[in-house]
Structures are given as structure tokens and as C-alpha cells.
Amino acid sequence: MRAQSRGRTDIPLLEQTLGDNFEATVAKFPDREAVVMPHQNIRWTYRRFNDEIDRVARGLLARGYQKGDRIGVWAPNLIEWILVQFATAKLGVIQVNINPAYRSNELAYALRQSGCRGIVAARQFKTSNYVKMISEIRADVPDLKETIFIDDPGQPADWAQLLADGERIPRSEIAARMKTLDRNDAINIQYTSGTTGAPKGATLSHRNILNNAYFDGVCQNFSENDRFCVPVPFYHCAGMVCGNLLCASFGATLVVPAPAFDPGATLKAIEQERCTGAMCVPTMFIAMMAHPDFEKTDKSSLRTGTIGGSPCPVEVMKRLVTDFHMPEVEIIYGMTETSPVSAQTGPDDPIEKRVGSVGRAHPHVEIRIAHPDTGQTCDYDETGEFQTRGYSVMLGYWNDEKRTKDTITSDGWMRTGDLGVMDEQGFVNIVGRIKDMIIRGGENVYPVEVEGFLYTHPDIRDVQVIGVPDEKFGEEVMACVIMKDGRPPLTYDAMKAFCKDQLAHYKIPRYLEVVTEYPMTVTGKVRKVEMREQAVKRLGLEQAAAIKTA
Structure with missing residues (x-):
């Protein structure tokens, strides 16, 4: 038998743009809590959330942003980040995610390679002075026309001015722009380093990331009644897709504990907001379990969650089920280039598979284990390269046809570079990496x-x-x-x-x-x-x- 499988297809793909899907959620659940961010005193319903998104969208229209223009976002987990995410989605402006840890040369490369017209940025984050770094690289980024700094007390009000500019634009112009968009349009660029050292801009469509978010939720038995704690950074595909978009596609509540991960703040948010799920990388869960408040935190509201982003010790997974009160916790596996999830465990999978594998093929996604050299599909229990095909595979690397062709085969298989083994039930275990990432x-x-x-x-x-x-x-x-x-x-x-x-x-x-x-x-x-x-x-x-x- 060959190590190749396909995920369930009984639930159809969503054939909408992000904006259309979001507005359908707002119409269905206008008074349900959409987003809670204690560090900014935000507690908005979907109606209020949509109003604030449209204010930003009108501001971008007033500044002349067209479909296909690129705008960078360089900030920690702030409400402005999410507002730009959904506002650009409604306008067809391509959002470029900038890692908050980037230094000047990395920032310049991302802005220059993507051709960003503008950037929305915090003024600083931790020890990084974003204002200084942007001023240092402006001469090296000729396409960059404007910087919109998120307002701080006592500083020039860039963000407030953007919103003020939008007051002269009627909301009908947003609707008119939305009618010109297609679900297959590029809407997001995320930079991932390449083995040559030059970062690659994985380019994702509405269809890519909306469906990946939705089916991540389907696998978790998600509903509008869930309250999902997301302490992972928004700039990462997992944060913006498996957190922000996941909640929006179901009408659930997004709970963001802090601008950057803080174990105490995350535990507090889980208890106070009665969160039903949480999404973290293993180090975050480990840090929370080691925190002095862990034992006294009421975690009884939790039922589910996802873990991904780096190797996860089996013992940690077992503790999440028991000590963290997450009986339905699931592993997600994939990469930015696949929107990101390609495989996921399920709440009904045997415990040994839930803690010792990365699950089975995601809905509407094909996966296989292939010989790295020949491309032929391996047998079950034979080690080879994990490859995936389907709606989730990126459009390509931005302005990089060669590396796109090197990564996606002529018949559509995405080469992940990871070594895996598939058993006869379709469960995959990742055993290493072809390249030394x-x-x-x-x-x-x-x-x-x-x-x-x-x-x-x-x-x-x-x-x-x-x-x-x-x-x-x-x-x-x-x-x-x-x-x-x-x-x-x-x-x-x-x-x-x-x-x-x-x-x-x-x-x-x-x-x-x-x-x-x-x-x-x-x-x-x-x-x-x-x-x-x-x-x-x-x-x-x-x-x-x-x-x-x-």
C-alpha cells in the first residue's frame, strides 16, 4: 500500500472572500462578543468590531490604497493589528506581516522585496525602537510612501489621523470595492527564511487562509459558543489564521491576553474570561505549567486547544490533557506555505495517536510521504518527505518564480522538507527534517x-x-x-x-x-x-x- 491519504470532504469548502465571510458572521451574531483584549480595555461585540474595521478601511480608501497594493504591519498583538487584517481583506489590499523581532536589515528586505506602499507600525516594542529603525531604512525602500504609527500618548496621532481621513469616505465605497474581489486573490504575504538566507514571501489567498481557519475549527468541534485564548503572535500564520480568522469564521470570541506572551496574564485571561480553548506553542504551555499561579488558576472551562510551532514532548501533551484540563487538545502540523495546517489530530483519536503523531490529513487536503530524490510515493511505515496538495497550498513566493517551482511540483505537491512516516490508518509521525532548519x-x-x-x-x-x-x-x-x-x-x-x-x-x-x-x-x-x-x-x-x- 502507498502512504498517501486525503482528508474528509463531507463539509464543502467556503467559496467566499474574507470580507464576505466576516460580514456574514456579523449579520448572524451582531451582539455576541467578538474580541476581548484586557491590555487595551477592548471588549467589543461583532457589530462594534465591524464598525471599527470599516473606519480603518475608509481611512485606507481615503489614502488611495488600491486592490493589490501592499501594506506592512509591524506590531505586537494590538487591536490595530487585527483591524488592519480585516480592513485590508475587505479592500483587496495585500497585508505583509512583519516579525516584531526583525532588525533594520530584515525589515528593509521585507518591505523592499514586497514593494510595500505603506506600513502600520508600533512606535516601539520591548527594546526595539521602531521609529528609529524605520527612519534608518527609508532611503533603501523606495516604494514606501507612508508610515502610520499606532498612537501613543504624547506622540503625533498618525492612527487617529487615518481614521479622521476616512470620515469623508462613505461605507458604500467599501461595499463597492468588495464586489471587485475574488476568493482566489492574493491577500497576505508572510516571510519565511530560505536555506539560501534570503527570506521568501509566501503569498496566500482569501481561499487559502479562510478555509484553513474554518477547518481547523471543524476539527475542534468549534462553535459560536467558544471563547478562544490566543497568546501567540499575530504576525505568525498560526496566530492570524488559527486564532483571529478561526474565531471570526465561527462567530466565537477571540481573547488576547497581552501584547506579547505572558504566562501569568494568559492564565488570568483563561480563568476570568472562561475560555473554552487555547492555542500555544509548546514553550508557552510549559511556561504556564511552571508558573506559580498555575495550580490556583481555575481552568475548568477549558475543553480544547491546539499546540504547534515546534517539537512537543509527549509528556507535555499528556499534562495538557490532565493538568491543564484540556481533554480534547489537538496537535496541528504544517507550514506557512500551506496556510498553515496540513494535518491535525482529532478529539476522538486514540490517546497514543493524539500525543505521538501529528494526526491525519486536514479536510480537503491530500498528503503523502514521498522519496525525496525520486518523488515516488513511499509505502506505509517508510520514511520519506511529507508533501501536501490542495486548496491550502500557497499561490507561490512573491516575485520568486524559481523558488516557487523548486518548492511546488508540476502536479501541485508542496515539498515541506520534513521527513515523516505514515501508518495504515493515515496517521503521520514527523521524524526529522531533510534540511537542517x-x-x-x-x-x-x-x-x-x-x-x-x-x-x-x-x-x-x-x-x-x-x-x-x-x-x-x-x-x-x-x-x-x-x-x-x-x-x-x-x-x-x-x-x-x-x-x-x-x-x-x-x-x-x-x-x-x-x-x-x-x-x-x-x-x-x-x-x-x-x-x-x-x-x-x-x-x-x-x-x-x-x-x-x-
């Missing part, structure tokens, strides 16, 4: 990108970056460097200082080792698998049994 706490780190930067250090002759196991983040980044002749060994503090403000914090190596040579194959290739094994022994790390999730 590191997943640190839900963030993808591509070694070549970090290596390319460290190569610019004047004292480094060669560098190899690997991932090593970490109890908190799933994996951590380790750099193994060879110094130039006559140069002193690089210290960790010096390496960290060299990376500061040049790489996002999660890309900066946690470990540094100065070596004189690397283990090599007979053909001269570095054996990173062997390097990792040796590093684990030297560092005294444990290879925790884990599964990779979306």
Missing part, C-alpha cells in the same frame, strides 16, 4: 542565514550552525566556528555583541564552540548530524523524545 520556540531559524552573517566577522574563517535540544525552547542555536590563523578564540560575549541589532534575538546562537575542524564526508560535505550528536554529548543535553508540530 532549527525551530526555536516556534520561530524558524535557518542555519545558512546565521552562518552568512557570522562569516562577516573579521576573525572567523569558517562557521557551521546547528540546532541542539533545549528543554524550554525545543531547540537552541549553536555556532561552531574555526578562527583565522593567528586570531584569538572568539568569546561568547564578543559573538553576542557582534550579532546584537543585526539578527533577531531568536537567531543569535545560545552556544558557541571554537573548533579546528568539522566532521566531513568523503566528498567534502560537513556532517551536521554528527556535529549535533557530538555537541549533545559535550553539552550534556538530553535528546527528549519529541514530535515536530506546525
Whole structure:
């Protein structure tokens, strides 16, 4: 038998634009709570939420934004982020998600490569001064015409001015624009690093992300009565799709505890808002279970939730079912390029499959395990590349036809680069990665990108970056460097200082080792698998049994 399967098709795909779907939800549940954000004192019904979205949409129309224009969003989890998400969806303006951890060079690349006309940004986040960074890169981004900073007390009122500009635009113009849109139009660009080091803009349509959100909810037995806690960042596909859009497509309540993940605030929101579900990466759940408020927090309202983003230890999954009071918790697996979910466990799956696999094919999605070299479908229980096909596969990488063709086969299969095994029931276990991508706490780190930067250090002759196991983040980044002749060994503090403000914090190596040579194959290739094994022994790390999730 061949390791290939297809998800259920008894429930039809949604053939709507995001705007049409959202307005249908508003019409059905106008007085139901739509979004709760304690850190901004937001508690809005769907009617109020829709009114606020339309104010932003009218402002963008007043500024002249056309269908297909790109606008970046660079901010933590604020209400303005979601308002832009839905306002652009109604206008056909393509939203470009910008990682809040980006530094100046990463920001400039994303804005320039996507051709952003504008950017909506916070003024700062944690230690990052967004105002300063945007001013530093403006000359390098010729298409960028305006920056709309989210208002802070005592600062110029950019956001308020956007809303004021929209007052002269009737709501009928939003409706007129919505009639010109098609469900297959591009509506979102999300950057994911490539193995060459240059980020790729995964381009997603209304149909891609609306259906992925909806069927994620179908798999969870979701309804308008659910209250979903979403502490994961909106910029990530899982946050904006499996959080924001999921709730909106069902008329459920989105609960956002804080601008960035805070375990105490998340536990408080779960209790006070009587949340029925939560979506986190494993490190977030682990942090909450280690928090001093965990035991005294009332979690009895919970029933479901999803976990994804990085390897999840089996014992953590078991604790979510019992200690976290989430008997129906599910694993989601996929990637940004697939909107993101390709496989998901179900609440009725056997417990050993729910905690020890990434589930089965998502509704209306085909999956298979294929030989990486030949492309032929493997047999059951044979290791090969996890591939997926269907509505969820991205339109392509923005302005990058070559890498699109390298990733999507001529017959539509998306090559994930992950190694998996499928059993006869269709359950998939992810056992490794063809390429050596590191997943640190839900963030993808591509070694070549970090290596390319460290190569610019004047004292480094060669560098190899690997991932090593970490109890908190799933994996951590380790750099193994060879110094130039006559140069002193690089210290960790010096390496960290060299990376500061040049790489996002999660890309900066946690470990540094100065070596004189690397283990090599007979053909001269570095054996990173062997390097990792040796590093684990030297560092005294444990290879925790884990599964990779979306």
C-alpha cells in the first residue's frame, strides 16, 4: 500500500472572500462578543468590531490604497493589528506581516522585496525602537510612501489621523470595492527564511487562509459558543489564521491576553474570561505549567486547544490533557506555505495517536510521504518527505518564480522538507527534517542565514550552525566556528555583541564552540548530524523524545 491519504470532504469548502465571510458572521451574531483584549480595555461585540474595521478601511480608501497594493504591519498583538487584517481583506489590499523581532536589515528586505506602499507600525516594542529603525531604512525602500504609527500618548496621532481621513469616505465605497474581489486573490504575504538566507514571501489567498481557519475549527468541534485564548503572535500564520480568522469564521470570541506572551496574564485571561480553548506553542504551555499561579488558576472551562510551532514532548501533551484540563487538545502540523495546517489530530483519536503523531490529513487536503530524490510515493511505515496538495497550498513566493517551482511540483505537491512516516490508518509521525532548519520556540531559524552573517566577522574563517535540544525552547542555536590563523578564540560575549541589532534575538546562537575542524564526508560535505550528536554529548543535553508540530 502507498502512504498517501486525503482528508474528509463531507463539509464543502467556503467559496467566499474574507470580507464576505466576516460580514456574514456579523449579520448572524451582531451582539455576541467578538474580541476581548484586557491590555487595551477592548471588549467589543461583532457589530462594534465591524464598525471599527470599516473606519480603518475608509481611512485606507481615503489614502488611495488600491486592490493589490501592499501594506506592512509591524506590531505586537494590538487591536490595530487585527483591524488592519480585516480592513485590508475587505479592500483587496495585500497585508505583509512583519516579525516584531526583525532588525533594520530584515525589515528593509521585507518591505523592499514586497514593494510595500505603506506600513502600520508600533512606535516601539520591548527594546526595539521602531521609529528609529524605520527612519534608518527609508532611503533603501523606495516604494514606501507612508508610515502610520499606532498612537501613543504624547506622540503625533498618525492612527487617529487615518481614521479622521476616512470620515469623508462613505461605507458604500467599501461595499463597492468588495464586489471587485475574488476568493482566489492574493491577500497576505508572510516571510519565511530560505536555506539560501534570503527570506521568501509566501503569498496566500482569501481561499487559502479562510478555509484553513474554518477547518481547523471543524476539527475542534468549534462553535459560536467558544471563547478562544490566543497568546501567540499575530504576525505568525498560526496566530492570524488559527486564532483571529478561526474565531471570526465561527462567530466565537477571540481573547488576547497581552501584547506579547505572558504566562501569568494568559492564565488570568483563561480563568476570568472562561475560555473554552487555547492555542500555544509548546514553550508557552510549559511556561504556564511552571508558573506559580498555575495550580490556583481555575481552568475548568477549558475543553480544547491546539499546540504547534515546534517539537512537543509527549509528556507535555499528556499534562495538557490532565493538568491543564484540556481533554480534547489537538496537535496541528504544517507550514506557512500551506496556510498553515496540513494535518491535525482529532478529539476522538486514540490517546497514543493524539500525543505521538501529528494526526491525519486536514479536510480537503491530500498528503503523502514521498522519496525525496525520486518523488515516488513511499509505502506505509517508510520514511520519506511529507508533501501536501490542495486548496491550502500557497499561490507561490512573491516575485520568486524559481523558488516557487523548486518548492511546488508540476502536479501541485508542496515539498515541506520534513521527513515523516505514515501508518495504515493515515496517521503521520514527523521524524526529522531533510534540511537542517532549527525551530526555536516556534520561530524558524535557518542555519545558512546565521552562518552568512557570522562569516562577516573579521576573525572567523569558517562557521557551521546547528540546532541542539533545549528543554524550554525545543531547540537552541549553536555556532561552531574555526578562527583565522593567528586570531584569538572568539568569546561568547564578543559573538553576542557582534550579532546584537543585526539578527533577531531568536537567531543569535545560545552556544558557541571554537573548533579546528568539522566532521566531513568523503566528498567534502560537513556532517551536521554528527556535529549535533557530538555537541549533545559535550553539552550534556538530553535528546527528549519529541514530535515536530506546525
